[in-house]
Amino acid sequence: MKILGMLQPGAGIGVFIVAVSLILPQPFLLGGDFARGEILDPVICEHDINQSYALYLPTTFQPGRRWPVMYCFDPGGKGSIPVGLFKEGAEKYGCILVGSNNSRNGPWEIILQASRAIWRDTHARLAIDDQRIYSAGFSGGARAACGLGKMLSIKLSGVIACGGGLPAWLEPRDVMDVPWFGTVGLHDFNYQEMQELELRLRRQGSPCLLRIFQGRHSWPPLKLALEGIAWLYEQAADPGMDPR
Numbered sequence: 118m119k120i121l122g123m124l125q126p127g128a129g130i131g132v133f134i135v136a137v138s139l140i141l142p143q144p145f146l147l148g149g150d151f152a153r154g155e156i157l158d159p160v161i162c163e164h165d166i167n168q169s170y171a172l173y174l175p176t177t178f179q180p181g182r183r184w185p186v187m188y189c190f191d192p193g194g195k196g197s198i199p200v201g202l203f204k205e206g207a208e209k210y211g212c213i214l215v216g217s218n219n220s221r222n223g224p225w226e227i228i229l230q231a232s233r234a235i236w237r238d239t240h241a242r243l244a245i246d247d248q249r250i251y252s253a254g255f256s257g258g259a260r261a262a263c264g265l266g267k268m269l270s271i272k273l274s275g276v277i278a279c280g281g282g283l284p285a286w287l288e289p290r291d292v293m294d295v296p297w298f299g300t301v302g303l304h305d306f307n308y309q310e311m312q313e314l315e316l317r318l319r320r321q322g323s324p325c326l327l328r329i330f331q332g333r334h335s336w337p338p339l340k341l342a343l344e345g346i347a348w349l350y351e352q353a354a355d356p357g358m359d360p361r
Contacts, residue, residue, distance in 0.1 A: 151172065151174055151242075151243075152174070153174045153175065153176045153177075153178050154174070154175065154176040154208070155173070156171055156172070156173050156197055156200055156201060156204065157171065157172045157173070158170075158171035158172070158196065158197045158200075158216075158218070159171065159196075159218055160172045160238075162234045162235070162237070162238040163238060163241065163242070164234075164237060164238065164241075165234050167219075168217075168218075168219050168230070168231060168234035168235070168238070169196075169218045169219070170196050170215050170216055170217050170218055170235045170238075170239075171196035171197040171200040171214075171215070171216040171218065172200070172213075172214070172215055172216075172239075173200050173204050173207055173213070173214040174213055174243075175207055175208045175211050175212065175213075176208065177211055178211075178213070180243075180244050181244075182244065183244045183245055183246035183247075184211065184212065184213050184243070184244060184245060184246055184249075185210075185211070185212045185213065185245075185246055185249035185250075185251065185274075186212065186213040186214075186215060186239065186243075186245050186246070186249070186250060186251065187203065187207065187212055187213070187214050187215070187251040187252065187253055187277075187346075188215050188216075188217070188232070188235060188236070188250070188251070188252045188253075188262070188265060189203065189214060189215065189216040189217070189252070189253045189254060189258075189262075190216075190217055190220045190228075190252070190253070190254035190255075190257075190258030190259075190261040190262050191216065191217075191220075191221070191254070191255060191258050192221055192222040192254075192255060192256040192257045192258045193221055193222075194217070194218050194219055194220060194221035195216075195218065196215070196216025196217050196218045197216060198216070198336065199214075199216050199253055199254070199255070199258075199336065200214045200215075200216040202336055202337075202339065202342045203253065203277075203342050203345075203346060205339065205342075205343060206342060206343045206345070206346030206347065207346065209343075209346075210346055210347070210350050212251070212346070213239070213243060213245065215235050215239055217231045217232070217234075217235050219231035219234070220232065220258065220261055221257070221258075222256065222257035222258075223257075225284075228261045228268075229268055232261070232265060232268055232269060233268075233269065236269055247271070248272075248274070249274050249353065250271060250272070250273055250274055251273065251274055251275045251276070251277070251349060252265045252266075252273060252275075252276050252277075253276070253277035253278075253279070253345070254277075254278065254279065254281070255279040255280050255281065255335070255336045256279070256280050256281045256307075256334065257281060258279075258281070259278040259279050259280060259281030259282065260278075260281050260282065260283060260284040261284075262276050262277070262278060263276055263278055263282070263283050263284065263287060263292065263297075264283070264284045264286070264287050266292070266295065267286075267287060267291060273292075273295045274295075274296070274349070274352075274353055275295065275296040275297070275298065275349035275352060275353070276292070276295055276296070276297050276298070277298045277299075277300070277342075277345040277346070277349070278297060278298070278299045278300075278311075279299070279300045279301070279335075279336055279337050280300070280301050280302065280305050280307050280311070280334050280335065280336075281307055281310075281311075282299075282307070282310050282311060282314040283314065289314070289317045289318055289321060289323070290321065292318075292323065293321055293322070293323050294323070295323070296323075296324040296325070296348075296349055296352040296353075297315075297318055297323060297324070297325040297326075298325070298326050298327075298328075298344075298345040298348050298349060299311050299314070299315055299325070299326070299327040299328070300327070300328045300329075300330065300337035300341050300345065301327065301328075301329055301330075302329070302330055302331070302332035302333045302334060302335060303329055303330065303331055303332065304332065304333045305332070305333055305334045305335075306334060307334065308329075311327060312327065315327040324352055326348055328341050328344065328345075
């Protein structure tokens, strides 16, 4: 490849940049520098080195089109946990996974900063479909996932809330049109809260589904994680379309 040979003596740096941009493959421009089919952790935010996240791109990922994304929140700030849990579903349905390493149970200011950071960094470096933004979380992370739309002033296409409901500053009517998939252990101390929230969502006509598993306060089993992603994708399907 003779890039320099294409330039005449005295050509400006602008001509050089244009020449390189025409020759380099498209993946170099949007997400091409990230490996596919494996969890990358940590990915440091370019605009704030104190913020990072775990990232999973499905093996079918190509920068030539925009992709759905699911932002995940673990109460202990371990983004690789939810990314690993939802990886199989993301691979099957073609979805980017992003798990914050900074958001955790604690002050909402920290959660807000982490949410803004991963939103900004992923939109700068990946081709994301803003019409297909999902969120998922466990415990306090579930409350962050439910509140993500309000915090960032965006429209969520669906939420997977595990062992935790809405934050205190959010009402069910605020998420009326957001499909909500909840999971809770039979012996979880938030069991009753999750049941009551599903009832309130159902009464107001919100698309919702609560799955209960044998267990305590934890992320759900892999089977329910897969079901959650499948259910959210069914809600996004066109009327009459086979969800599969």
